[in-house]
Amino acid sequence: MDLFSRSWTALRTAVAETPDEDFGRPSGCTGWLVRDLACHLVIDAQDVLITLATPMDEEPTRTALTYWQVAAEPPTGDDPLDALTVRLAAAYEDPGLLKFHLDDVGSAAGRAAALADRGLRVGTQDEVLTAGDYLSAYVLEWTLHHLDLVAHLPGRAGPPAECLAEARRMLEDIAGTPLPAALPDEDALRLGTGRRTPDGAGRPELPARFPLFLG
Structure with missing residues (x-):
């Protein structure tokens, strides 16, 4: 939970x-x-609220790692939800309203x-996770999106070091193999998710x- 809070607070502060x-x-x-990324974060925050308010009785079907689906190809931006996000972001017009x-x-x-009970079972995307696993999955989400936010903004602060380290660990666990130890965490995450070649x-x-390619 501490890393969820740190990563989310750092990302919102950066925006x-x-x-x-x-x-x-x-x-x-x-x-x-x-602006499109910031709008996506609004949608993500809504998803967190909805999921934590959707208790389930069934056994968990996913963990913090298996929550992620690995796609065969990188995203193109043409997904209908992605396109909707762009239109919603443009509708704000004033960045201050989006902030x-x-x-x-x-x-x-x-x-x-x-406030969430870590053992509570919650539902999202037709899957069941404990709240603890669900929130842990978002450490990777927030950290990657923080890197996305500052990718073309020189001098802007990136994610906290401990969040970078945890996100890297999660990515390596999902892959089942480590990234080269010589790579700094930021580079490992960008290269390991195809954000940089x-x-x-x-x-x-x-x-x-x-x-x-995580989705």
């Missing part, structure tokens, strides 16, 4: 501190501007997570299992 003029710059998500909405619903999601500048070769 809040992003100058309005930077909301029209590219993010690290294919086809999305910074306000994320702070509002994002703070509520953070409070709900802090190896440039041949002395970088160690990735194991064949990578990159993982």
